[in-house]
Amino acid sequence: MIVRILIGLLLLTIPMMLLGQANAGDDKGICKGDMTDIGTAGDGTSCYHWEANPADPSLAGQEDMAMPMVSPMMTTTYTLTVVGENFTSKSTDDVEIKVIESVEFKEDASQDYGYDDYTNAMEHWKSVENGQSDPVTAEIMPVDAADQVYFKSTATGKVTVSPNQATATPQTVTCTGVSKGESDIQANCGEEMGMTIKTLKAASYPKKSKSVAIRLVNETNYMSTDISTAALRTYLNNTIYNQAVFEWNVTRLPTKTVNFDLNADGMLDDNSWMTAEMQVVRDSCDAAGYDHIIFLVDKPSYGGTGFMDLNQKYGFVYGDITATPNQTTAHELGHGGFGLMHTPVADGINVMHPSVGAAKIRLRKNQWDAIQN
Ligand SMILES: [Zn+2]
Incomplete structure (x- = not known):
């Protein structure tokens, strides 16, 4: 009861x-x-x-x-x-x-590959190598909502992303290349399938490489200006071409002294591709087994910092004219190695800007693709 x-x-x-x-x-x-x-x-x-x-x-x-x-x-x-x-x-x-008010993707200072915030200011591009990881930074506003931002890759067969959920701001976001192709890295609100507030576009590439040999060429009547092979190698592979997941195998050839000043004006005539004097350098200083050869020569008649026509094996860098010979070499190899054209002047920090300079170190998404093809 x-x-x-x-x-x-x-x-x-x-x-x-x-x-x-x-x-x-x-x-x-x-x-x-x-x-x-x-x-x-x-x-x-x-x-x-x-x-x-x-x-x-x-x-x-x-x-x-x-x-x-x-x-x-x-x-x-x-x-x-x-x-x-x-x-x-x-x-x-x-x-x-x-x-969540905003998420902004930014280049991470410790990245190994490329970041392009110029081609599309709203949706930046990130490059990464197949099988490798590279960070970007996500800045989340406001701070108290950071843990409500979720990251999602739309094509995980190409690029994956981690972490799944942000824990702080700025948040390091790691992109990992899986296979050649592209994916959208979304920053979504509240859940992985939530509304997308920002997209980062990521491209994964296989590592590609070519060889380039560097040769200092003196005229019998004057010396030319040399550069450091090691510094050039580091610059090409850690500052410039790494952006496109590309590596230059840089070799130094023995210095040569050549009587190329046919008209005895004390200069290398270089007002066209390629003059008789340039051909003397090429024919006297060629070497087998390299994709490209860069001749370091002083006193060009035209006054530029370097010369390499599109898709050429041979290029000229004028160490007495350029203040940034490594950057000039990277620029000329862009022309000769991949057929890269000069960029519009507006992209003032592009490697392929018409004028050279220490700040001109960027390669953009279309250039990554051209270098990879
Ligand atoms: Zn140029």
């Missing part, structure tokens, strides 16, 4: 407790401007009341609904108070909606 009474009380009490229990729902992240519902379905008998901190105009008129739709402009805590039928119970619960 007593047992039966107890069971009866339990059967009566449990539903009444559940009816009056506030459940504001799970915390979540949304993109700024998106809507989301909060709370859970009403039981038809309890009374509901919501308050927002800070105040949220999108809640207006819905304060007494069980599941309002809100669109907060900033991270907001909503407190739900539930009063059971006939005031049998009263409870509160709250839910935090984190509002």
